[in-house]
């Protein structure tokens with residue numbers, strides 16, 4: 001394809017303005033690969049399972065979008081997949097070879113990331129046009145994770161494994177390299193609870209799926225254990241004057257020798273269950289469901305918490321020698337009690353058991369690491385909440401894209417944060433995930449540039465401008481709804497019309513994708529709830545029913561928390577009440 005033609009067919013401004021990598025990748029003259037029939041791929045390192053996986057993913061995603069057949073060739077291919085030690089491990093390079101395009105990774109995983117860039121910058125207008133993007137790219141952030149909250153019968157909790165596999169592949173293509181899943185001690189009586197084996201099975205499934213893709217897998221640990229913890233071992237409830245730390249679990253006091261023994265014994269059992277699946281990191285979590293306010297544990301964040309986290313890390317490394325330890329400071333100093341300073345003092349003398357400090361809050365980023373520095377001078381991770389803000393139930397009215405919000409929050413921390421774990425309740429905030437994942441890859445890449453690349457890849461270049469405009473209206477409406485301000489009815493109607501217009505122009509593969517459906521249903525539901533008759537009109541109920549199908553929600557449930565993640569269809573039933 002001529003470069004001019006390519007640029008004309010592209011959403012040139014956002015993609016080119018903000019979309020450069022490090023060092024700058026660029027659009028050069030792409031080879032003319034019509035690929036109407038067959039795209040031949042040469043795999044130079046076929047004994048690496050992840051290289052073969054990258055090929056399988058390329059084949060699947062290309063064939064889904066156009067009639068081309070992607071086949072393996074022994075020599076002379078239009079695409080060459082290669083691993084080379086001359087690149088940083090997670091980096092990739094895309095360059096021309098005369099007759100084709102070569103994607104080289106510094107490792108099989110780097111090749112997978114390069115394959116993602118290649119797929120997103122190729123075009124599929126009835127035939128395959130190989131990416132004209134040329135350059136070398138490597139991530140700036142070292143731990144680019146996602147935290148999937150596997151609870152309340154949300155999508156992560158109940159989706160079939162095949163859907164989860166595909167979704168993790170898609171995230172890995174955007175540069176994600178770590179996944180965190182928690183074991184639901186909080187819901188279980190003890191290891192004999194009939195649900196305990198089910199939960200272990202889910203953890204192991206996620207670990208296997210993630211690690212097969214080269215993603216690191218880890219879990220959260222703290223002093224919150226089973227419901228069946230003996231009463232005399234329980235922690236002293238925390239002071240929580242701002243009601244943001246949480247006291248919902250069954251925390252155990254680690255300053256009582258018997259309490260510490262209970263924590264270590266049950267954590268050991270968890271590690272034993274994970275021995276063959278593997279664990280790459282632990283995230284120690286201070287609050288929400290943890291903590292102890294007894295005299296010996298206070299101040300929790302720089303005293304009892306640090307001691308139990310160190311012990312759990314040492315135990316974990318007996319099972320998993322390379323295990324990384326991530327110390328979270330979530331909700332430190334709310335109220336101020338010197339936890340940040342205290343942790344700095346403790347880690348000044350003894351930081352070698354910790355690999356990362358994680359910091360964030362429900363809303364704005366804490367000041368201490370920005371103004372004073374990270375305790376122990378360790379790399380800093382964040383934990384942006386990308387799921388709950390601006391919508392209730394979470395995902396209940398479809399997609400919840402908030403690119404401007406995450407750009408604003410990122411701009412406050414991008415000079416210090418080196419990765420993190422966005423908190424996710426489901427697939428409806430897929431756009432937020434990729435925006436944040438790309439911040440971790442390239443801290444100066446704008447949310448708009450990422451979103452433009454996303455839309456072009458998932459929905460096609462023709463609808464890019466309209467989709468970005470639609471997302472802007474949806475984000476503004478979510479903000480109004482969250483802050484209880486009136487929405488602009490003209491904009492809501494316009495968003496719906498734009499969604500209808502985009503839908504008519506989509507290629508069939510895009511129109512049938514859940515990603516588009518979630519955006520479209522959101523526009524339908526915004527119009528119903530804000531300018532028409534509410535969420536009980538026939539069009540609203542039809543849209544809500546479709547969301548329930550996509551999320552695999554239960555129409556009748558005994559899970560008293562399921563309503564938090566189930567679209568609010570009138571006839572859906574919940575038996576029981578939240579505790």
Ligand SMILES: [Zn+2]
Pocket residue numbers: 235236252253254255256292293294295296297304
């Ligand atoms: Zn205590």
